[in-house]
Amino acid sequence: MGIWAQSGYDVRLDWGGEGVAALGRECAVLVVVDVLSFSTTTDLVVGRGGRVLPVRWRDERGVALARAAGAVVAGESEFTLRPSSVTEIPPGTLLALPSPNGATLCDAAAATGAHVLAGCLRNASAIAAKALELGGPVGLVAAGERWGVNIFGEGGEFGPLRPCVEDQMGAGAIAAALAGHGRSLSPEAALAARSVDVTALAGCVSGRELTGSGHEGDVTLAARLDVSDAAPMMREGVLA
Numbered sequence: 001m002g003i004w005a006q007s008g009y010d011v012r013l014d015w016g017g018e019g020v021a022a023l024g025r026e027c028a029v030l031v032v033v034d035v036l037s038f039s040t041t042t043d044l045v046v047g048r049g050g051r052v053l054p055v056r057w058r059d060e061r062g063v064a065l066a067r068a069a070g071a072v073v074a075g076e077s078e079f080t081l082r083p084s085s086v087t088e089i090p091p092g093t094l095l096a097l098p099s100p101n102g103a104t105l106c107d108a109a110a111a112t113g114a115h116v117l118a119g120c121l122r123n124a125s126a127i128a129a130k131a132l133e134l135g136g137p138v139g140l141v142a143a144g145e146r147w148g149v150n151i152f153g154e155g156g157e158f159g160p161l162r163p164c165v166e167d168q169m170g171a172g173a174i175a176a177a178l179a180g181h182g183r184s185l186s187p188e189a190a191l192a193a194r195s196v197d198v199t200a201l202a203g204c205v206s207g208r209e210l211t212g213s214g215h216e217g218d219v220t221l222a223a224r225l226d227v228s229d230a231a232p233m234m235r236e237g238v239l240a
Helices: 016-023 038-047 060-068 102-110 124-134 165-179 187-193 205-212 216-222
Strands: 011-015 029-033 051-056 094-099 115-119 138-142
Touching: 011 016, 011 165, 011 187, 016 102, 016 138, 029 038, 029 102, 029 124, 029 165, 038 051, 038 094, 038 102, 038 115, 038 216, 051 060, 051 102, 060 094, 094 102, 102 115, 115 124, 115 165, 124 165, 138 165, 138 187, 165 187, 165 205, 205 216
Parallel strands: 011 138, 029 115, 029 138, 051 094
Antiparallel strands: none
């Protein structure tokens, strides 16, 4: 139904896998936003001339295929899902990046036939420019977190989706950039656009979780707005 796809607006926003399904019915572009940490890590890798192979969480077959393709698997070397681990990643590296939210949603988004981009605060304007180039409508998919596990999927079984401050802000920053180019925003996207305050990232639940586990540097990297020209786009399953 058009109502769930937010029909009539150039830029739309929804959450998680259900959001991919709803927006993917009409949107030519889907932007997956997982600020802490998949999209931020992807931005850093692509910004250094690398590529990211998203792998669904706990998908052993996907990991095996990534190894066969010559990818370095995050967690099996010095490179992990954490943004701070990839700031010096060598250009040309193909990094297989399993993630419970962002990577899994990228795979689902690609199955809709839409162009798939990975967006965050760091590359909000670059992603908006790429989306404009590709043509609309544009669906912003805020990944959210899951009750029962931490940001990196560690813990028990996945619970229900937990909407989170960082992904609303990331999607909002992209929405605001698109609005600056005259694109109409759905009420959901417009509300997110008004929510952007990067100073709040450190104090939100996810920011406090990372800081409490000694990863404050990852929060700092993720909280930088429009410092990157990278616009990671999926082609044949790889973000580059």
